[in-house]
Amino acid sequence: MSSCNIYAMVDPEIFAAVQEQIESDSQVKEDIREALKKIDKEVRSITSTLSRVHIIPPEHVIDLTTTADEPIKRLRDGIQGLIDIVKDYPYYKYNGIWSRDIQNVAFLVLFQAWLQRSYAPGNAENSLLTIEEVGDVLGVPVNLKNEDKFHLTIEEYLHAVLSLVEELTRLTTNAVTQHDFLRPQMINRFIKDIHSSFQVLNLKNDTLRRRGDALKYNVKKVEEVNYDLILRNLIPTGADEKKEEGLKEDAKEPPEQQK
Amino acid sequence: MATSQRSQEPQRPKKGLTQEQQNNPYMSMFNHFRDELDEHHDRRERVIKASRDITALSKKMIFTLQRARDPFSPLPASLNKEYEMRFKQIQEIISCVSPDLQDISTYRYARQITGGIQEYTEAIAFHYYLATGKLIPLSAVQESVKSLIEITPGDYILGIFDLVGEMMRFSITMIATRGDADKDEKVAKALRDLRELRLEFEGLDTSTTLGGESGLLGKEVHKKLGVMKTCVEKVEAAVCGVIVRGSERPKGWIPDLTGATGGGGGTMDRVDEGE
Numbered sequence: 415m416s417s418c419n420i421y422a423m424v425d426p427e428i429f430a431a432v433q434e435q436i437e438s439d440s441q442v443k444e445d446i447r448e449a450l451k452k453i454d455k456e457v458r459s460i461t462s463t464l465s466r467v468h469i470i471p472p473e474h475v476i477d478l479t480t481t482a483d484e485p486i487k488r489l490r491d492g493i494q495g496l497i498d499i500v501k502d503y504p505y506y507k508y509n510g511i512w513s514r515d516i517q518n519v520a521f522l523v524l525f526q527a528w529l530q531r532s533y534a535p536g537n538a539e540n541s542l543l544t545i546e547e548v549g550d551v552l553g554v555p556v557n558l559k560n561e562d563k564f565h566l567t568i569e570e571y572l573h574a575v576l577s578l579v580e581e582l583t584r585l586t587t588n589a590v591t592q593h594d595f596l597r598p599q600m601i602n603r604f605i606k607d608i609h610s611s612f613q614v615l616n617l618k619n620d621t622l623r624r625r626g627d628a629l630k631y632n633v634k635k636v637e638e639v640n641y642d643l644i645l646r647n648l649i650p651t652g653a654d655e656k657k658e659e660g661l662k663e664d665a666k667e668p669p670e671q672q673k
Numbered sequence: 674m675a676t677s678q679r680s681q682e683p684q685r686p687k688k689g690l691t692q693e694q695q696n697n698p699y700m701s702m703f704n705h706f707r708d709e710l711d712e713h714h715d716r717r718e719r720v721i722k723a724s725r726d727i728t729a730l731s732k733k734m735i736f737t738l739q740r741a742r743d744p745f746s747p748l749p750a751s752l753n754k755e756y757e758m759r760f761k762q763i764q765e766i767i768s769c770v771s772p773d774l775q776d777i778s779t780y781r782y783a784r785q786i787t788g789g790i791q792e793y794t795e796a797i798a799f800h801y802y803l804a805t806g807k808l809i810p811l812s813a814v815q816e817s818v819k820s821l822i823e824i825t826p827g828d829y830i831l832g833i834f835d836l837v838g839e840m841m842r843f844s845i846t847m848i849a850t851r852g853d854a855d856k857d858e859k860v861a862k863a864l865r866d867l868r869e870l871r872l873e874f875e876g877l878d879t880s881t882t883l884g885g886e887s888g889l890l891g892k893e894v895h896k897k898l899g900v901m902k903t904c905v906e907k908v909e910a911a912v913c914g915v916i917v918r919g920s921e922r923p924k925g926w927i928p929d930l931t932g933a934t935g936g937g938g939g940t941m942d943r944v945d946e947g948e
Contacts, residue, residue: 422869423802423806423807423808423865423866423869423870424807424808424866424869424870424873425807425808425810426873428808428810428811428873429873429876429877431811431826432811432826432829432830432877433876433877435826436826436877504777504779504780505777505780506777506778506779506780506781506783507780507783509780540698540699542698542699544702545702557709558777559777560776560777561776561777562776562777568706568709568710569710572706607696607697607698607699607700608699610697610700611697611699611700611702611703612703614700614703614704614707615703615706615707615710616707616710616711616714617710618714
């Protein structure tokens, strides 16, 4: 038995090396979380700024959105801080830690742009920023496939789009309380477009799929508001009425899809 | 892929769809997303399939190795032939899946491939142990797959956790089949090695890093740690039993471990690490 060491199975260096890796790995994760705290702080402040859209009159919304410009610039810096920490590691190694935060950030960018475009006089047709435009605002590349670098993924962008839909659904109700009957119509059309766009995706059974499936409830809710407005002649033009008529047919579709 | 899309289409009026598509400013962007996501899902499926195949073949390699009777010496030719055949098959799968796991994809699909890699590590490590009596280093596992895929420290350690289970089964079989286990130097070495591994595993810092779901080794590690301890204790109990009652040992008798006793390797399946 004294000859134990000659027979020893484990070279202690093996486990020492593993221990070292565990430690450096947890250090990186800690640094990432630290960087995310800064981002989250900005996210919270922008969220509370933009959420005021639910309670202010429509003519003040454009002014409101410009007050978010500065904090969004700071978000850019926050993300740069995160990139500095993770740029030396494979992107997907730690992506799971910040993915949710980046989704929130992308949502705020989409929300601000939607409000700016939709409340501007003579509002633009296309009120959704593309993934590239969101990337530009945040100063990050998007959907990188061959380069192992920090970027905004398609999934993260789609989650942000879904968050936007949820926020706008709430805005529909609140716009009516402001006697703003234009926004419900715009939101109605917008959410329908997003809903039918999501139909072309082949989603796997994941969180994106579950949230995407819930889109139909948002469509339904906004439709109901619009329907009530039309019924009481609160939406004036005949052309719109016709359009809404067509959309009403679609309203039957969500329950069917549920099965 | 195409079928799942088709199943959604008939639920909507055909005319409405085309109209909608024409007026929908986001449709082309989403069509692009679909292609990108499909590509990603296809790749993911291929990796999952490869992982399963590698797991199955690795298990067969392990079964082959469990049939060896004399550890710490070269494998008998027939077993070696079987082992090498499986090994070659695994190499082929790895070289097929390798393009899907390069560059940015290495970690993107890490969670899909890790099961196969762990099982493979376990098989390779078991082979290495039976031949040399030593624990295979990570570098040797990596070498065995060349640089086709990356073996991460996490994959490696989780594979070694499972190795303890195989060593346990092998030791129990040795005790049952070799006779005079109380004086058998090889049984003594196997027990020493198991204890040594246990000490090393317990020596890893489990306070924060190893423990949580976010640790390097993920959430599996706590369960594996428990199973590993049980495995070591089973062999300790078996050796103890042989020494205490060894002189009374009738031929073919092995110590009572978990109620599931028997002489052959087959029955040992029930004394598996899952219990």
